[in-house]
Every structure is written in C-alpha cells, then in structure tokens.
Amino acid sequence: MAKPRTCRVVCIHEFGDPASVVRVEAREVRPPGAGEVLIEMLAAPINPADINILEGRYGKLPDLPAVPGNEGVGVVAECGAGVEDLASGRWVKPPAGVGCWREALVAKAEDCIPLPEGMDTEQAAMISVNPPTAWRMLEDFVDLKPGDWVVQNAANSGVGRCVISIARHRGLKTLNVVRRADVRDELKAMGADAVVLEDEPFFKDVAAITGGPRPRLGLNAVGGESAGRLLRCLASGGTLVTYGGMSKQGFTVGAAQMIFADLRVRGFWVSRWVKEAPRQVVRDLFAKIAPLVCDGTLRVAVDSTFPIERAADAIRRASEGGRGGKVLFRFR
C-alpha cells in the first residue's frame, strides 16, 4: 500500500494581520481512498476574500487551524479505486473549501471540475471565482439584450475585467468606474466602452456617455459613496447588485430612488451559487467559460507570483492597492 507523503501548506492558527498570521508548515498527505484523487497543486491566487478570511472579517470563517485558498488548479497525480472519469495527468479545479494554498491534497473525484488541456496555468487557477461571478451577475438579475449598458465600479478588478470581456462577448456595453487614470487605456483596449474616474461627475449626465440609454444593471464591489454614484446612473426599475465591499463602507438608498425610480438592490455570492446549483449546471458553466479562457477572450491580469516559502511576502503584495492584477502562489 502507498505510504503517506509530506507536503508544505500555508496555514493559519489565528485571525489577524494577514501577512503576520500565515505560516508555512509540513503536512502529511494520505494516499487517495476509493473515489478520491491525489492532486498536486500547480497554482492558486490570493483573492480579496482570502485576505478577509485571514483578517477574520468574512461572511463564513473556517475552523482553525485552517489552510486558506478558495481556488486553484492542480494536476491529478494518483486515482483511488473506482475513479473512472479522471486520470493521472488531468488538470482539475479542486472542490470548494479544501484550502488550495498547499502543494498537494486529496479530494473526492466527483467534486473536482476537470479542465481542458493546454490552459495557461495562472488563468486556470483563477477560473472558478472571478469569471463565474461576472457571468452569473450579467445573466441572473436583468434580462439584458445586445446594446444594453451595464455600469460597474472597481472595473479594473479581476471580476470587473471579466465583466468587460463577457459583456463584450454578449454584445453588451459597459460604463466602467475606476479610481486611477492609469488603467483607462488598458480597459479601453480590452473592450470597455466607457471608462470614467470615481472623482468625475459622470453620474450627472449618463446619457452623454451612453448616447441615451441608462444602464439597467449596476455591479458594485466598493460600497460607500461609489455605490451611491452607481445608483444615480441607473434607469428607472434598474438593479444594483452588490458583490464586494472593498471600501468596507455601507451605502444608503434614498426613499425616492426606491419609490419613484423603483430601483432594486440585490446581492450575489458565487460560493452560494456553486453550493446550491446542481452539479451539472456548475459543470456546464465551466464548460462555457473554459474555452473563453483558453482562447484569451477571458483573462484575469497577473501582478506577480510567489513560491510557497514566501507566503508572507505574497500576502503583503496581495493586500496592496494599485496592483497590476492578481498575486498567485506557484507550487511547481
């Protein structure tokens, strides 16, 4: 019988300052049992939600000690008895909740999502949070037709860039709000129809930007005054979907906005969607997203990569504003 092996993991024993609470430790990895696979991890990003978890400020916190890391990509190294639809060498997205900041893990084969051959490692590692979040938000709240406008803040974030790419793919138009001018040209080059700065009074004359129509969907990852500006852009009957709170500030919706403009305020959490949707529906969504990632239509920008032994440096970089994209762990 195969012996357990050891691997390194990034682990937390307490919540607190993100770069201070992470430790790199050795862990035993047992051989896969029946219906399980042993996965050797290739890469895993550090998302804002991971940082919030390290801080102890997230909607759902793990029991401690815990290995964080909500998503990543790995390669199947060994299959347990009875595993038929995965083979050694296949790239997979491990199941949610396993903790991806580690060199190896064992998971149920049926909970892994197989990924196509030939994907870029870093893009494959980021396929399960930002792209499906953008996809579902553009599909599930407002019945958008080609030519319709969507307004969003944090438009240069991973999700924001996916929104721009998926919207363009569907023939939708995007009004993108960012907090720094240096990303304007980059977002335009990737298909953003309009890019405005948070401190510009863009919300006072939306028609001048869109050529007439107001957006019926707004996507809010910031909160505070930024969310208020999105609300002011929306068409009567429009919907603001909040999926992040980067400013850590709440926002208010005026009575007149609710009564006379009939604005709707909703929330979205991709983890809940993945948990509650039938497994085949989740797989179907990844089957639509994966080719777009493979052909470059959908791409999350990368700032930097770090080896596991530099976990604290990686977390420090991921916590900084003004990055050029995501920070990832590369395990091999």
Ligand SMILES: NC(=O)c1ccc[n+]([C@@H]2O[C@H](COP(=O)([O-])OP(=O)(O)OC[C@H]3O[C@@H](n4cnc5c(N)ncnc54)[C@H](OP(=O)(O)O)[C@@H]3O)[C@@H](O)[C@H]2O)c1
């Ligand atoms: N609900 C869900 O299912 C779901 C799924 C994915 C992500 N999210 C959330 O969505 C948000 C974005 O995630 P991501 O992975 O796309 O992020 P990301 O790629 O790491 O980018 C973070 C973005 O937030 C901006 N930002 C940081 N601090 C800010 C502040 N105080 N005010 C305004 N903007 C600020 C950054 O702007 P600069 O580039 O100018 O620094 C950057 O555009 C996060 O809150 C995350 O937790 C939610």
